[in-house]
Amino acid sequence: MVRLYKTDNMQKTRIIKDKTAQAVMFALTLISILMVVVMFVGLYLKSAPVLEERSLWRLLTSSEWRPMKGEFGFLPFIASTLWVTFVAILIALPISLLTAVFLTEYAKSYVKKFVFPALDILAALPSVIYGVWGVLVIVPWISKHVAPYFMDFSTGYTVLAAGIVLGVMVIPILVSLFIEVFSSVSMELRESSLALGATRWQTTKKVLFRRTYPGIIAATVLAISRAMGETIAVLMVCGCVIGIPNNFLDPCYPIPALIANNYGEMLSMPMYEAALMFAALILFFVVLVFNLISRIVLYRLEKRLGS
Amino acid sequence: MWIAMLIVFGFVISVIWTVFSKGMKAMSWDMISKLPGGGFYIGKEGGFLNAIVGSLYIVGASTVLGLIISIPVVFFLNVYLKRDSKLAYTARMAFDVLFGVPSIVYGAFGFTIMIYFGLRTSLLGGIIVITLLIIPIFIRTMDEATRNFPGDILDASFSLGATRWETLRVVLRQIAPGIATATLLSIGRAIGDAASVMFTAGYTDSIPTSLSQPAATLPLAVFFQLQSPIPEVVDRAYAAALVLTVIVLILSISSRFITNRFSKNKI
Amino acid sequence: MIEVKELNVHIKGNHILKNVNVTLPEKQITCIIGPSGCGKSTLLRTLNRLIDTTEGVKLEGKVLVNGQDILSSDADVTDLRRKIGLVSQRPCPLPMSIFDNVAYGCRINKMFNKRRQLVYQVQKNLKAVGLYDEIRGRIRTPAARLSIGQQQRLCLARSLAVEPDYILADEATSALDPISAKTVEDLFVSLKEQYSIIMVTHTLRQALRIADHVVFMYLGEIIEQGPAEQVFHNPKEELTQKYLAGAFS
Numbered sequence: 001m002v003r004l005y006k007t008d009n010m011q012k013t014r015i016i017k018d019k020t021a022q023a024v025m026f027a028l029t030l031i032s033i034l035m036v037v038v039m040f041v042g043l044y045l046k047s048a049p050v051l052e053e054r055s056l057w058r059l060l061t062s063s064e065w066r067p068m069k070g071e072f073g074f075l076p077f078i079a080s081t082l083w084v085t086f087v088a089i090l091i092a093l094p095i096s097l098l099t100a101v102f103l104t105e106y107a108k109s110y111v112k113k114f115v116f117p118a119l120d121i122l123a124a125l126p127s128v129i130y131g132v133w134g135v136l137v138i139v140p141w142i143s144k145h146v147a148p149y150f151m152d153f154s155t156g157y158t159v160l161a162a163g164i165v166l167g168v169m170v171i172p173i174l175v176s177l178f179i180e181v182f183s184s185v186s187m188e189l190r191e192s193s194l195a196l197g198a199t200r201w202q203t204t205k206k207v208l209f210r211r212t213y214p215g216i217i218a219a220t221v222l223a224i225s226r227a228m229g230e231t232i233a234v235l236m237v238c239g240c241v242i243g244i245p246n247n248f249l250d251p252c253y254p255i256p257a258l259i260a261n262n263y264g265e266m267l268s269m270p271m272y273e274a275a276l277m278f279a280a281l282i283l284f285f286v287v288l289v290f291n292l293i294s295r296i297v298l299y300r301l302e303k304r305l306g307s
Numbered sequence: 308m309w310i311a312m313l314i315v316f317g318f319v320i321s322v323i324w325t326v327f328s329k330g331m332k333a334m335s336w337d338m339i340s341k342l343p344g345g346g347f348y349i350g351k352e353g354g355f356l357n358a359i360v361g362s363l364y365i366v367g368a369s370t371v372l373g374l375i376i377s378i379p380v381v382f383f384l385n386v387y388l389k390r391d392s393k394l395a396y397t398a399r400m401a402f403d404v405l406f407g408v409p410s411i412v413y414g415a416f417g418f419t420i421m422i423y424f425g426l427r428t429s430l431l432g433g434i435i436v437i438t439l440l441i442i443p444i445f446i447r448t449m450d451e452a453t454r455n456f457p458g459d460i461l462d463a464s465f466s467l468g469a470t471r472w473e474t475l476r477v478v479l480r481q482i483a484p485g486i487a488t489a490t491l492l493s494i495g496r497a498i499g500d501a502a503s504v505m506f507t508a509g510y511t512d513s514i515p516t517s518l519s520q521p522a523a524t525l526p527l528a529v530f531f532q533l534q535s536p537i538p539e540v541v542d543r544a545y546a547a548a549l550v551l552t553v554i555v556l557i558l559s560i561s562s563r564f565i566t567n568r569f570s571k572n573k574i
Numbered sequence: 575m576i577e578v579k580e581l582n583v584h585i586k587g588n589h590i591l592k593n594v595n596v597t598l599p600e601k602q603i604t605c606i607i608g609p610s611g612c613g614k615s616t617l618l619r620t621l622n623r624l625i626d627t628t629e630g631v632k633l634e635g636k637v638l639v640n641g642q643d644i645l646s647s648d649a650d651v652t653d654l655r656r657k658i659g660l661v662s663q664r665p666c667p668l669p670m671s672i673f674d675n676v677a678y679g680c681r682i683n684k685m686f687n688k689r690r691q692l693v694y695q696v697q698k699n700l701k702a703v704g705l706y707d708e709i710r711g712r713i714r715t716p717a718a719r720l721s722i723g724q725q726q727r728l729c730l731a732r733s734l735a736v737e738p739d740y741i742l743a744d745e746a747t748s749a750l751d752p753i754s755a756k757t758v759e760d761l762f763v764s765l766k767e768q769y770s771i772i773m774v775t776h777t778l779r780q781a782l783r784i785a786d787h788v789v790f791m792y793l794g795e796i797i798e799q800g801p802a803e804q805v806f807h808n809p810k811e812e813l814t815q816k817y818l819a820g821a822f823s
Binding site: 014015017018021022024025026028029032033035036039042043046094095096098099101102106115116117118119120121122123124125126127128129130131132133135136137168171222225226228229230231232236256259260263276277280283284287288290291292295296 | 308309310311312314315316318319321322323325326329376379380382383384387394397398400401402403404405407408409410411412414415416418419420439442446470471472473475492495498499500501502505506526527529530533544545548551552555556558559560562563
């Protein structure tokens, strides 16, 4: 090493410390990144037995679920997951979008002082609490007040119940994502629209939404992936009846609930474990793809609007 | 828009009110200070101290582990790597993805690891899985706090002849509130997560005395007791839910308090 | 003395500095002038290798500090940076007390064994920038509470405390109010007896007031350099004449 000014051991130890720290930190970072790969491979290896026996296509499209006979058709669970997620987003999207617009474009600071903590609380509550709430409030409500209009009797443990609970759970996520997206639009842009005589709502519609629609979509996709993986709350209110739901008042049985409900018995039956791990793999894969796509869109957007 | 706002508030109030009104009725000192006695699950004596302690063990240990792993990673991404480097981009992407992975998948994955190593459901398993679960939360929250960190300060420290390692001290001081918020957020998530510990920590009526014993957790105490046909037991589920909610509310409120307050030396 | 020889800097494929050859004399104030975006700051950041923190940088050529090439891979960057202080455009006190700010560099470089020496060094340098009396009794309070002008002088004291040979200043007065700017400017003039100062400035008048040596840059190239007297009053290049006359800035 060329010593520029003075040579001593202290300087050397400092540099060695720096380099050692670098190596350790790099290793930690790399390991954490590799977690994604390790999880995928791990789940894949575990679900390999069932994949060897049945074709992927059959697993995904068959609705025959008889673990005792080794029949694993995931269609009912996939359909349930989609139904529940769809209802949840249908409920959460308009509420979150309006809330976010209100908070970024209209609200005075004292209003924000109340709304942000409220959203914090919604985001912080554990899913089991939402489950309790769903069981105590939403399920009876559906059973007594909603279902009678459509059918003779419903327990209330339905797609709708799961959708509502899940919808409430994703609201804080959606709002915070939307706020992030909206605040990346510069103030000048809004002002230049307002200066042309546009009203606030027109500005929101024409400038804000138009500039950020990829972000809005990406945020929604992210929320969808979140909703798909939610377990306990949904498990508590979904009814857990295997079958493809026909309408929003049918009971359902989403994938996470399937995994959680059967973890105890899965070691007792051949292939059952592999099938459940395959379910986890499906979830992981979908979430992975959704996340990657929407994150890339959000990063790009932030970059484009940021500078 | 006001309607949307009111709906949001309505949900918050409804959830909190439900939990409190149901929980207060069943709440008693015994609940949080006693272990389940004989016949607890048919409505006899006892409390769910086992679940409270189990949750504290798991959350405490994984928070410490999580911090030990994530602080170096955040520091590496922000100080050692050059600004907008490819590796940092990939890493952030990976953590975003990991953050989005559902806890049930973590649970399933943790379970496969445990089987691989020949572990049974245990405190250790719970700790490992919860640590994996909260690392992305830690990293993302702290990274956000650090990325807003003015690059000028790094430059200033470097130009005084500090190595990157020595600059850690300055960065730590600046992002202390970020670390605190991240910790509270992670604890909140860790204590409330049921799906992942279901597979890995199991459930038991006693307080674990070693890492290899199973451990009960609060969310699972709620979940299991709620399914009981006996009203007294269901009431206890509500009490447990109340305890859990109170803990989480305190965490949430104090994290907001910290971000507002804790910035004396901050620039 | 710093000699820059055939320096080429590319950042992400953009040619920022083109064949730069500069000699920066000792114990003088050298002002680097030129329109914004001409590579002044890049040149400055190359001199103490802070440029390393930028992604996608390619450096070619040599920068000799006291005869040693600091761009070579085995140069000790940490020690180099200690010997070349930097005062940035916006003052940026470290998030700690006033005392700790000045002591920071001494502590990491383990310059003193006794606390008394450290305290003396801090006081000496706070006096040198005229802060000592202003902040008497507040030396343990957070540096962020100082005014902007005071913060900038604190940053200067902090750089001086590690006993550098050179001080780089990147538009060090441009974020300050006129009175603070004047104070800081005067400080630089008084410091040139002991330190070699290299200043980037885009206010021509400031350069006129304090420069001993001037380097004029345009679009990444050195157009003209020499003693201030000659460059300002007798510029050889047409571009320099135009710039001095205010044809562009």
